Amino acid sequence: MTRIVLHPSNSEESQAFFLLDEKIRRWVWEQGWTVLRDAQERAVAPILAGDTDVIIAAATAAGKTEAAFLPICSKLLSKENQNSCVVYLSPLKALINDQFSRMEQLCERLDIAVHPWHGDISGSKKSRFLKKPNGILLITPESVESLFVNHGNAIPQLFENLLYIVVDELHSFIGSERGQQLQSLLHRIECAIKRKVPRIGLSATIGDMQLASQFLRPDGVSETEMIVSTTTGQELQLLLKGYLQKQPPLVLAGEAEADLQPDGSLLDIGDNLFKTLRGSSNLIFANSRNRVEFFADLLRKRCVEQQLPNEFWPHHGSLSKELREDAEAAIKDKSCPVSIVCTSTLEMGIDIGSVASIAQVGVPPSVASMRQRLGRSGRRDGAPAVLRMYIQEDALTEKSDLADCLRAGLVQTVAMVRLLLEKWYEPPPAGGLHLSTLVQQMLSLIAQCGGVTAVQAYNVLCKNGPFSLVGQQMFTAFLRNLGEQRLIMQASDGLLLHGQIGERIVNHYSFYTAFSTVEEYRLVSGDRTLGTLPIDRPVTEGSLLIFGGRRWLVEEVDSAKKVIVLKPSKGGAPPVFGGQAGWVHDRIRQEMFVVYSESHVPTFLDAKAKTLLAEARVNFSRFSLESKRIVTQGSTAHLFCWMGDRVLDTLAAMLRSKGIKATNEGIAIAVFNASPVEIQDALRVLLAEGKPDTYELARSVENKVCQKYDLFLSDDLLSRDYAASKLDAEGAYNALKNMLN
DNA sequence: GACCTGCTGCGGGGTG
Numbered sequence: 001m002t003r004i005v006l007h008p009s010n011s012e013e014s015q016a017f018f019l020l021d022e023k024i025r026r027w028v029w030e031q032g033w034t035v036l037r038d039a040q041e042r043a044v045a046p047i048l049a050g051d052t053d054v055i056i057a058a059a060t061a062a063g064k065t066e067a068a069f070l071p072i073c074s075k076l077l078s079k080e081n082q083n084s085c086v087v088y089l090s091p092l093k094a095l096i097n098d099q100f101s102r103m104e105q106l107c108e109r110l111d112i113a114v115h116p117w118h119g120d121i122s123g124s125k126k127s128r129f130l131k132k133p134n135g136i137l138l139i140t141p142e143s144v145e146s147l148f149v150n151h152g153n154a155i156p157q158l159f160e161n162l163l164y165i166v167v168d169e170l171h172s173f174i175g176s177e178r179g180q181q182l183q184s185l186l187h188r189i190e191c192a193i194k195r196k197v198p199r200i201g202l203s204a205t206i207g208d209m210q211l212a213s214q215f216l217r218p219d220g221v222s223e224t225e226m227i228v229s230t231t232t233g234q235e236l237q238l239l240l241k242g243y244l245q246k247q248p249p250l251v252l253a254g255e256a257e258a259d260l261q262p263d264g265s266l267l268d269i270g271d272n273l274f275k276t277l278r279g280s281s282n283l284i285f286a287n288s289r290n291r292v293e294f295f296a297d298l299l300r301k302r303c304v305e306q307q308l309p310n311e312f313w314p315h316h317g318s319l320s321k322e323l324r325e326d327a328e329a330a331i332k333d334k335s336c337p338v339s340i341v342c343t344s345t346l347e348m349g350i351d352i353g354s355v356a357s358i359a360q361v362g363v364p365p366s367v368a369s370m371r372q373r374l375g376r377s378g379r380r381d382g383a384p385a386v387l388r389m390y391i392q393e394d395a396l397t398e399k400s401d402l403a404d405c406l407r408a409g410l411v412q413t414v415a416m417v418r419l420l421l422e423k424w425y426e427p428p429p430a431g432g433l434h435l436s437t438l439v440q441q442m443l444s445l446i447a448q449c450g451g452v453t454a455v456q457a458y459n460v461l462c463k464n465g466p467f468s469l470v471g472q473q474m475f476t477a478f479l480r481n482l483g484e485q486r487l488i489m490q491a492s493d494g495l496l497l498h499g500q501i502g503e504r505i506v507n508h509y510s511f512y513t514a515f516s517t518v519e520e521y522r523l524v525s526g527d528r529t530l531g532t533l534p535i536d537r538p539v540t541e542g543s544l545l546i547f548g549g550r551r552w553l554v555e556e557v558d559s560a561k562k563v564i565v566l567k568p569s570k571g572g573a574p575p576v577f578g579g580q581a582g583w584v585h586d587r588i589r590q591e592m593f594v595v596y597s598e599s600h601v602p603t604f605l606d607a608k609a610k611t612l613l614a615e616a617r618v619n620f621s622r623f624s625l626e627s628k629r630i631v632t633q634g635s636t637a638h639l640f641c642w643m644g645d646r647v648l649d650t651l652a653a654m655l656r657s658k659g660i661k662a663t664n665e666g667i668a669i670a671v672f673n674a675s676p677v678e679i680q681d682a683l684r685v686l687l688a689e690g691k692p693d694t695y696e697l698a699r700s701v702e703n704k705v706c707q708k709y710d711l712f713l714s715d716d717l718l719s720r721d722y723a724a725s726k727l728d729a730e731g732a733y734n735a736l737k738n739m740l741n
Numbered sequence: 742g743a744c745c746t747g748c749t750g751c752g753g754g755g756t757g
Contacts, residue, residue, distance in 0.1 A: 091746060119748050142747045150749065178746070288743055317745060344744045365743065509748045 016044040021074040023110055028070070039229040040067040046225040047071035047200065050163070053217050055170070055201040055209065058229035059375050064202045065099060067227070068166050069106070069136075072200075075163060076112050076135070084161040087189075088138045089182065090168045091348075093118045096138045098350040099168075103136060112136060117143050133158045141182045142512040145444060148188065149506060152448030155192045162189070162197050167216070169348050170201035171372075174215045175428025177707055180437045181514035183218060183466035188445070191460055196222075204348070204375050208427055215428075218466050235384035236374075238417065240602075242410060242609030243268055243392040265392045269361060270298040273339075276388070278303075278311060280356035281331055282339040283346055285373055287362040289316045295361070296341045315342040328352060347372050357386035363409045364389075367416050367588070368425040389413060393612050402623075402631065402638050406596070407616035408667045410609060412584070414602060415591035426585045431469070432725030435478065435717055436707030437514045438467050442479075443487065443498065443506050451495040454479055469724070478717060485712045516708035525552065525566045540656070540702055543663050557702040584666065586644035586731065592667075593642040596620040629739040630676050631668075637676055638668040641735040650732035653697045658682045683740055691733045694723035 017025065017036060028036070036044075039058050046054050048071045056067050072086055090096045100116040107114050113135030117126055119142070129137060130151065148155060165186060173179035190196055201216045213224035243265040273284060273295065286292045296314035303310045313327035324345070331338040331352050339355075340346060347369060358377045364370040377385045391413050394404045419425075441461055445452055452460075454476070462470045470478065479496070482488045487502035498506060505511055543554050553569035596617060601610055623631045631638045639662075641651065648664040655662035660682055661673045671679055686692070698704065698719040705711050710718060 093747075123750075140747065143749095145747095146749060172746085176746090290742090345746095347745080362743090369744090507749090509750085511748080513747045515746070 016041045019044050021077045024070055024074045037063045039227050042227045043067040044071045050198050053199045053224045056227045057203045068200050083134050084163045085134050086136045086164045088166045091172045094350050144185045145512040148444050149447040159189055159193050164198050166200045168202045170203040177437045177514040180434040184441045187465045237384045237386045238604035240389045240604050240609050241606045242612045245392050245394045269390045274299055274302045277339050280337050282355050282357045284341040284359040286341055292316045292341045311337050313340050315340045315345050359388045361390045363413050366426050367419050370420055403667050405619040407612045410612050411592050411595050411616050415588055415595050433469050433721040435721045436709040439709035443502050447506050451497045481714045521562045521564045523564050542661055559703045559705055583645045589642045589644055637671040640668045641739055643735050646728045647731040647735050650727045654686050654692050687736050691729050694727040694729045695719055698723040
């Protein structure tokens with residue numbers, strides 16, 4: 001049951017403040033706060049009551065922490081809670097450091113201990129909490145995992161008097177392996193102390209509050225109090241600038257930086273960023289580290305040329321912590337204007353104060369992240385939120401790719417903006433079994449208890465826990481598999497213990513994370529290594545890819561050795577490997593179809609973007625795409641079904657099962673070895689066979705090892721997980737029906 | 742031609 005409180009009555013508001021402990025009230029006065037903010041007012045009563053979970057959703061970071069911790073500290077001050085503790089979970093170490101200094105300032109005089117705990121915190125500080133576990137523990141999920149592994153025996157008494165669990169940036173956990181791990185840890189804490197503890201989620205505005213509450217406590221029965229802070233009448237200013245890719249300007253020989261020759265439209269985008277953003281503080285999201293470096297360098301050069309102090313700083317995951325912290329400090333300090341060019345590193349995290357605008361260069365990775373980025377534009381003073389988007393498209397020639405003719409990037413961005421304005425965001429991926437994380441949790445549970453029975457493990461993790469999609473039969477197969485892999489073994493009394501390999505894994509500190517750094521495959525042709533390629537999408541034998549500016553055919557995929565064997569390919573129109581960013585949701589492709597079909601021109605497009613959209617629509621009707629589903633271009637056929645990547649990947653796998661070389665190219669499926677008639681025939685056969693068996697399709701996928709502990713899973717288990725999380729039988733079957741109509 | 746997050750215990754040596 002979920003209650004969404006949007007407009008509390010005034011009488012409730014005025015009373016909330018007086019429910020707080022007198023010392024807390026004094027602290028609030030001393031801050032010079034005349035009133036509590038909306039969310040802070042409304043959080044007091046339900047948190048003090050402590051009989052429900054609570055989600056506090058508000059756009060800006062400021063205020064949410066206090067909304068949770070004013071009543072929490074109030075509770076900690078009461079006599080009976082002298083020895084109680086509260087766990088605050090954060091996805092980032094930086095956030096823990098930031099919150100620690102803010103909280104200490106409040107808690108020092110209240111005599112409440114605050115314990116920061118993450119990988120950079122010294123062992124002596126950690127043992128302080130272990131000796132006297134009271135006050136507020138600020139910790140990462142990975143460090144909680146390490147507590148279970150290294151102090152398993154102590155868990156029940158450590159959390160004996162646990163009052164609340166606060167999860168910050170809740171939205172960042174939803175739908176990921178790390179989120180699955182978090183759910184399991186929360187559940188295991190409650191199992192250890194044999195009672196429920198109210199969970200409090202702090203989040204940016206999220207699309208579906210129902211899903212967020214199910215994530216926070218996936219038992220399907222508990223009530224969650226929702227506190228959704230309504231941002232009233234916030235004005236949004238949008239601009240989408242189109243650019244046509246052109247030849248780079250000639251660089252004279254002997255010039256110092258002759259090696260850097262970007263295409264001209266990137267320089268134009270850089271010049272516009274410089275012209276419009278200089279003199280104010282902004283965030284520029286550039287989608288890749290490469291582009292971040294390019295723009296940061298370009299913008300810095302412009303400052304030097306004009307004899308101005310540099311205002312532009314880069315920020316991404318490969319930069320050292322020091323450089324990133326310098327950039328964060330610079331933008332936080334409002335005495336000089338500073339703009340940061342970043343990847344998704346600054347989508348969340350420490351409060352950087354208000355910025356004048358957000359720039360997005362290239363197609364945003366998702367509507368949800370677009371919303372998240374926009375939310376970083378701080379808006380304390382009621383100023384409008386400003387979003388500038390920069391999209392470049394290729395100049396068209398007779399040989400241009402279909403996606404280029406259709407201006408797919410621009411149209412996708414327009415579609416995404418329309419969905420953003422409708423307040424639609426991608427729901428988190430559902431249905432995954434998360435077997436990789438189940439491997440981790442199984443090993444951790446054994447470490448915690450010194451051994452468990454199969455029934456105990458099933459009850460804690462699956463039956464009552466977050467891995468509820470794994471049934472008894474599959475769990476048995478799972479345990480047998482772990483036994484075969486020597487991750488676990490069974491003692492003579494039936495107790496499950498670590499096996500030889502399991503022991504080694506658990507005893508290494510890398511065990512605590514549920515996610516792995518991206519796997520890299522080595523690309524080999526003959527006996528030459530061409531380079532490495534990060535793999536997060538299926539690469540199938542027979543598909544084509546471009547690497548190092550040349551065309552290759554994938555001859556062999558060796559998942560064990562992490563090698564992809566290539567041979568030079570000729571002819572055809574090979575797809576560019578990697579393609580569009582991320583997984584595009586069905587809803588976005590459907591909206592793109594609407595954008596192509598309509599004649600309405602959005603007002604937020606500049607002149608060039610309008611021209612590109614007009615071109616896209618002309619080509620859309622030239623190929624009769626409002627009704628046609630198969631379009632041939634040279635020897636390649638393109639299948640359009642206007643659905644997301646999960647459906648396209650499934651359909652492509654179905655076609656491959658009929659001997660047709662099909663690859664998901666994003667906007668369409670490309671087929672290289674069949675005529676439209678042959679494709680039609682194959683589609684009819686597939687339709688007659690009914691909804692596809694995703695398990696069988698998954699079995700034919702070469703490299704299903706994506707998550708950290710996948711490499712220990714049998715092909716059978718891996719195929720089940722893959723089918724559940726990566727394929728969409730229903731969607732593909734419906735798309736098939738629509739294509740043949 | 743995406744991107745991001747995180748990590749123990751222990752021993753040895755140095756400093757205050």
